[in-house]
Each structure stands twice: as C-alpha cells, then as structure tokens.
Amino acid sequence: MKEADLKSLIHRIGAGEKNAIEALYRHMEQPLYRFINIKLNDPFLSADILQDVFLDVWKGAAAFEGRSAVKTWMFSIAYRKVIDVFRKNARLTISDDLPEQVDDAPSAVAHIAAAEDAAHLRICLDGLKPDHRDAIELAFYEDMGYREIAEITAVPEGTIKTRIFHAKKLLLHCLQGRMNAKVAL
Amino acid sequence: MSEQVDRQHILELLPFWVNGTLSPEERGMVEAAMEQDPTLRQEAEMLALIRATVKEQPEMQSPGELGLARLRRVIEEDPQQVLDGRSRARRYILSFSSGLAAALALLAVLGNFRASEDVYELASSSDDAANIVVMFRPDVTQASMSSLLQMHDLVIVDGPSAIGLYRLSPLDPDTDLALLAGVLRSETEIFETVDLP
Numbered sequence: 001m002k003e004a005d006l007k008s009l010i011h012r013i014g015a016g017e018k019n020a021i022e023a024l025y026r027h028m029e030q031p032l033y034r035f036i037n038i039k040l041n042d043p044f045l046s047a048d049i050l051q052d053v054f055l056d057v058w059k060g061a062a063a064f065e066g067r068s069a070v071k072t073w074m075f076s077i078a079y080r081k082v083i084d085v086f087r088k089n090a091r092l093t094i095s096d097d098l099p100e101q102v103d104d105a106p107s108a109v110a111h112i113a114a115a116e117d118a119a120h121l122r123i124c125l126d127g128l129k130p131d132h133r134d135a136i137e138l139a140f141y142e143d144m145g146y147r148e149i150a151e152i153t154a155v156p157e158g159t160i161k162t163r164i165f166h167a168k169k170l171l172l173h174c175l176q177g178r179m180n181a182k183v184a185l
Numbered sequence: 186m187s188e189q190v191d192r193q194h195i196l197e198l199l200p201f202w203v204n205g206t207l208s209p210e211e212r213g214m215v216e217a218a219m220e221q222d223p224t225l226r227q228e229a230e231m232l233a234l235i236r237a238t239v240k241e242q243p244e245m246q247s248p249g250e251l252g253l254a255r256l257r258r259v260i261e262e263d264p265q266q267v268l269d270g271r272s273r274a275r276r277y278i279l280s281f282s283s284g285l286a287a288a289l290a291l292l293a294v295l296g297n298f299r300a301s302e303d304v305y306e307l308a309s310s311s312d313d314a315a316n317i318v319v320m321f322r323p324d325v326t327q328a329s330m331s332s333l334l335q336m337h338d339l340v341i342v343d344g345p346s347a348i349g350l351y352r353l354s355p356l357d358p359d360t361d362l363a364l365l366a367g368v369l370r371s372e373t374e375i376f377e378t379v380d381l382p
Contacts, residue, residue: 018260034247058260139200145206161201168231172231
C-alpha cells in the first residue's frame, strides 16, 4: 500500500470510518506486532500493546497532520508504548557492548559468507541489545531509512547510523566467535 | 584523517544503500566510494546477507482476525470515548461481579492465577450468562477457529485475556448454552477449555 493510500485511510479514520481502521489494521497489524513482540517477547502483552496502538490511531487520526509517513507515525506510537512497558516494569536490558577491536577486515566477511546457513547469524541477532536490534529490524526487515528510524526511536539520525554500524560489528564478532568455536570442536 | 572520516561516513550509509532508502545524492556518493574501494563492496555484501537473514526469520503468529474483532468491539462500544485496552480490562474486573467467582475458579484450575493487580480479566458484557469462556489450543489455525465459530453462530465478544481466554456469545439468544458448551467440548482439537460462567 502506497503512502498516499495510507494517508487517505488515516483521513477516513479521522472522519470516523470504521472500515478504514479495519483496512489499516489488516495492512499494518503484522509488522507492528512483530516489532512489539520482538522487544517484549510476550505475545499477550504484545497483543494488548497492538490494540492500544490502533486505538490511539483511531482517536488521533483526525489530528494527524501528515508530517511523518503513516508507517513511521504508527511505529513511533508502538515504540513509545513499549518503552513505557519497559519503564513501568523496570525491565533489565542485557548489554551487548564489546571491545572496539573487532576485526572489520575482509576476512571477517569471508567468515560470514562461509557460514553453512544463517542459523549462527540468527542467534547473534537475538543476542543484540534492544537498541541495536531495533535499528537492525527497522532497517533490514522494514527497510526504513535512517531518518524514519530516528523519528520512531526519538534519537538523532547520527545515532541510528552509529547503532547499525556497531550492531554489524557486534554481529561479526559474535559470528567469528561461533565459527572459531566450531573449528575448535 | 579526512579520508578516514569520509570512509566512516560511507560505512554508516552502506546499510541504507543496501535497503534502498538513501537519497539520490547519498546513493551516488556511496557508489562512487565503492568503485574506489573494493572492501566497501564486500561490506555491502555482508550487510545484504544480514538483511536477507533478518527477512527470512519466520513470521510471528499475530492476533490477526481475533485482534481485529477485539478492536472492532471496543470502537463499536463507544466511538467517542474509547478506552485503552488495559484500562478497559481493569474496569471489567470491577464490573464482572456475577462471573468473577467462576472465572477465578477457572483461573485457579488452569494454574495461572496471578496477583490481583496483574489479573487481566475477560470483559463482561451486560449479560454474562449468555457467554461461554474458552481457551483455544495453541496450535489451532485461524481458519479452523473461524469455521467452527461460524458453524455454531458464535461470535467472540472479548479476549484474549492475558492467559488466552476468550468469551464467546451465540447470535441466537435462545441457544441452549449448556448444550452448546457440550458440543464445543467435543472439539478437542480446537479448544483446550470450555466453561460456562
């Protein structure tokens, strides 16, 4: 669905058209739920948050000025709600910080290319801390630009670029560790 | 130093070159840099592999049509003053007087009883007696769920609760609920539990 179509739906939702919110739900439910549940890892709570996001859209559509893309607006609502959950529950986040001497050379690329399958990479993705994982998910699953991701996560654009850069380094480090362990066996 | 800064800038733009979201100007800059430096091309290949892996992750089972039914119901209730889902759920705890004891007993049976503040109870309609509380099996498909509900002229009037309970209501108010509950209990591939309030 093109941005113009999404904006038209939002306009109709603002006018109280229930079939428009249903159409928007059908289009956006899957990616939003995925984004929420990756962070919360709680299907029921994620379903609640998803419901809240659509209710916010229902209530706030009339005031939507179209300064952001609809998708960006909805993801930012979801992001704020998830952060609220983290704050209320004081959830701990696992740090994936690593020393900066990660090998960034072409040999590291060869490691990843030589992986028999993507299983190792998936495991490494799961090990990223939420900020890095969000950036990777939004950039590579949702194919969003750094400006959109920065808007959703309310951080400067440069921070998003840096997060993905570091996430990539951490993934390489993790992969190399797993490959080396495999060789040692 | 300047070259290092420039290379760093290109490296930070590469993920967005890979996902196709750079402006034409940025894209041109990245592509020119890649022509000069083959290691940047390798970086881009690696990022493309990461992107492909992220995209290949299995889809999550989202609330789907059940979530839409839940949303539709909340909006239908009061289009001007919709409550957020969790506040609404807590309000139901207070209004669920006639069915509370039964629901708590059910929760206890299921071994999922939680502290009072965390209890997320099912909604109470104005006529609790006209409802059946069910839990679907985790592996049931949406298609089989929809088919069964349609077969028995049932609609979901609330749920899922935090522990996955749904409240079903027959379209025909004269339906014999006890009989219907018995029929639903025989659908063991669809329902894990079927209870009357």
